[in-house]
Amino acid sequence: MTQPIYPIANIPHFKEHQALQNLFDFCSKDGVRIGLIGFNECAKHLVNLCGDAIIGFHDPAEWKTGITFRGKPVVSDTERLDITHLAVCDYLLAYDYADRIATFYGDAVRLHIPPRFGERPTQKIDPFTQEQIYKDIFAQADSAPLTMMTRQKLCFLMELLRYSLRLPGDVIEVGSWQGGSAWYLAKILSWNKEERHLYIVDPFEMHATSNTATMCNDEIERALAFYPGVKMLVGRANEKAILAKLSTCSYCFAHFDLTLQAEACKHIWDRLAPGAPFVLDNYGLTGAHPGRFERFFADRGCRIIRLPWSEQGVVFKHTS
Ligand SMILES: C[S@@+](CC[C@H](N)C(=O)[O-])C[C@H]1O[C@@H](n2cnc3c(N)ncnc32)[C@H](O)[C@@H]1O
Secondary structure: OOOOOOOHHHOOOOOOHHHHHHHHHHHOOOOOOEEEEOOOHHHHHHHHHHHHHEEEEEOOOHHHOOOEEOOEEEEOOOOOOOOOEEEEOOHHHOOHHHHHHHHHHOOOOEEEOOOEEOOEEOOOOOHHHHOHHHHHHHHOHHHOOOOOOOHHHHHHHHHHHHHHOOOOOEEEEEOOOOOHHHHHHHHHHHHOOOOOOEEEEEOHHHOOOOOOOOOOHHHHHHHOOOOOOEEEEEOOOOOHHHHHHHOOOOEEEEEEOOOOOHHHHHHHHHOEOOOOEEEEOOOOOHHHOHHHHHHHHHOOOOOOEEOOOOOOEEEEOOOO
8 A cells, every 4th residue: 555755644734634644545546647626735735645646726716726836737617637536625615616627527537525524524515514605605794784593594595595596576575674684685696696676674773662673774774785686665564655665576586584464475475476485484483473374375375384493484386
């Protein structure tokens, strides 16, 4: 068996000894020519340890394209290396980026992923940590307004919005509080370069009678200004002026985060594209009277899908 030129287990300032050992064993096989995915400490050690097998690197960070290390280049996603295998050196590139590069080369080039990086097995993927869209969005989450929703609920909400973007119409959220969940919806729209409106309905600053009423209209407007399609509709959902506005639009997606407001729900439901989701939060809380929601949708020939892990629910508009 090939021995590394220095002991992998003792490399200082480095955490991925196990993954590096696995990659070293893989790269030490006869006749392999490897493109590494990720230009990082792990990849540079591999060049030190088995340089003959390493042809170059693919890395999504544009500033790294063109760098060479011991003569091995970092190339862009569209440049081809003369390789037989790809090997992933970075846990955070093991999902969509590795798949994109592997697809670019086709079946002739095989992809190798170490079974784990540190404490993290690579067998089970967490797309909300690894997919580029979620990496970008969660990296900015410090600037998001407060939300009452957990990360798990927000992830599900964003996934449903992404699903809806193949349908025509605008996006609506009723019950936006400080704009937290709306920020995540707006980020999905912005990432996808959409131009649809995102309507957010809430009394906002006019609502002074609850101990959660800390909404500041100016603050919310500024926090969501990165997406020009955001339209704040200030008022109660069943108010005449709000209902009048709701009836001028059609929707590909609705998020309803408060107790049933039958008139508003009816206006939105009637204008929702066939196949589109109507997402409920709070739905499973007794205070929100789940039965009222269930009867509302049963009257329209639909059933709410309950989510076992939270009080969210989702109804898909029937297609005929
Ligand atoms: C559960 S919170 C919404 C949480 C928000 N989606 C988030 O990300 O944290 C419910 C919101 O519904 C609003 N609300 C209460 N009654 C309303 C009504 N009749 N019409 C519209 N919004 C209402 C409240 O002002 C509150 O901001």
